[in-house]
Amino acid sequence: MNKDFLCLTDWKREELEAIFELARDLKAKQKCGEEHHLLKGKTLGMIFEKSSTRTRVSFEVGMFQLGGHALFLSSGNTQMGRGEPIKDTARCMARYVDGVMIRTFSQEAVEEFAACCEVPVVNGLTDLYHPCQVMADLFTVSEHRVDWRELSYCWIGDGNNMAHSWINAAAVFGFELRVATPQGYQPDAGVRARAEERGARILYTDDPREAARGAQVLNTDVWASMGQEAEQKEREKAFQGYQINSDLLKIAAADSLVMHCLPAHRGEEITDEVIEGPQSIIFDEAENRLHVQKAILATLMK
Ligand code: CP
Ligand code: NVA
Numbered sequence: 001m002n003k004d005f006l007c008l009t010d011w012k013r014e015e016l017e018a019i020f021e022l023a024r025d026l027k028a029k030q031k032c033g034e035e036h037h038l039l040k041g042k043t044l045g046m047i048f049e050k051s052s053t054r055t056r057v058s059f060e061v062g063m064f065q066l067g068g069h070a071l072f073l074s075s076g077n078t079q080m081g082r083g084e085p086i087k088d089t090a091r092c093m094a095r096y097v098d099g100v101m102i103r104t105f106s107q108e109a110v111e112e113f114a115a116c117c118e119v120p121v122v123n124g125l126t127d128l129y130h131p132c133q134v135m136a137d138l139f140t141v142s143e144h145r146v147d148w149r150e151l152s153y154c155w156i157g158d159g160n161n162m163a164h165s166w167i168n169a170a171a172v173f174g175f176e177l178r179v180a181t182p183q184g185y186q187p188d189a190g191v192r193a194r195a196e197e198r199g200a201r202i203l204y205t206d207d208p209r210e211a212a213r214g215a216q217v218l219n220t221d222v223w224a225s226m227g228q229e230a231e232q233k234e235r236e237k238a239f240q241g242y243q244i245n246s247d248l249l250k251i252a253a254a255d256s257l258v259m260h261c262l263p264a265h266r267g268e269e270i271t272d273e274v275i276e277g278p279q280s281i282i283f284d285e286a287e288n289r290l291h292v293q294k295a296i297l298a299t300l301m302k
Contacts (some may be wrong), residue, residue, distance in 0.1 A: 001015060003300070005300060006107075006111060007123065008134060008168040009171055016135065020295070022298060022299065024139075030291065035067075036065070036066065041068065042063075042068040043063075043071060043098055044098065044100070046072050046124070047073045048074050049081075049102075050227070055125065055289070060072065061290060062293050062294040071097065086109055086112050090117035091118075094118040099300060099301045100113070100117060101124045103126075104125075106128075109126075126161065127160075128161055129161050132296065133261045135293075139291070140281055141259075143288075145257070149174065149175055150175065151175060151176075152175070152176045152217070152253075153215065154177070154179070154212050155178070155181075155219050156208045156212065156219070156243075156269075157222075157223060158181060158185050159179070159181040159185050162219075167187055168191070171200035175201070176202075177201065177202045180208040185235075187204070208243075212248050214252065215252045215256060216255070218258050219258075220242075221269065222269060236268065243268070243270065244258060245271045246277075249279065256279055257279055257281050258275075258281065258282065259282060264282075
């Protein structure tokens with residue numbers, strides 16, 4: 001088994017499915033108030049170089065529910081923010097804590113951190129991937145649809161960290177994925193090539209309707225991710241038409257599910273009506289960050 005959870009494709013399908021099973025068990029225990037202190041006395045260090053609501057709260061609460069403790073470290077208030085080498089921080093952190101979660105910009109930085117850190121490291125989002133989110137997303141679909149591995153999924157919008165994580169998920173689990181992005185905002189060529197090598201069934205298009213037609217799960221994310229705030233206006237123009245709205249839902253499967261990792265820009269990539277509508281499983285996704293990450297932490301840190 002891997003020491004770290006940095007990217008979905010580092011893990012085998014069976015290992016990820018075992019995480020889902022543990023998440024199901026932990027969620028049931030949490031719901032009925034049964035103690036599940038799998039990480040009693042353990043500490044998770046959480047390094048944030050970008051903002052967060054769900055990731056911070058779900059990891060911190062998750063550690064508490066597992067009988068452990070979490071430490072919030074904002075990079076602005078640590079020596080990392082003043083340029084201390086990643087390898088020095090990583091080596092010191094491993095002397096204090098039993099695991100580290102990092103949210104930062106570059107995937108290479110997380111990989112370097114993990115390579116220098118003797119304890120497990122979890123990727124809490126980089127510019128390239130958001131593996132904990134896609135795990136929570138798939139777990140959520142599995143709660144709503146037993147045949148989740150056979151469904152047809154689509155991605156509408158930016159070829160960003162979430163799109164890449166869905167591409168990786170399609171490569172690992174083998175489901176069909178259609179990705180619609182505007183020209184110039186396609187997913188990373190390396191991520192695409194690695195998925196292709198694994199035989200992933202993915203169609204890339206610039207037509208949102210082609211991606212959504214008959215799809216059973218529709219997914220989107222903000223047009224400008226964290227760090228791209230200055231591009232907001234230019235992106236708003238480029239992404240016109242790449243919105244999940246009631247018109248697009250009409251051409252998807254009649255019982256399709258709608259997902260969004262949040263935070264959302266209501267009225268841009270998705271309408272208010274769809275977020276609040278009966279097909280939305282968006283807030284279940286948000287909740288499941290907690291249960292799935294507890295399973296990831298317990299798997300790595302036990
Ligand atoms: N979806 C997600 O990671 O949310 P936060 O940015 O609030 O952590
Ligand atoms: N793509 C978004 C996801 C936020 C959870 C971002 O990176 O800002």
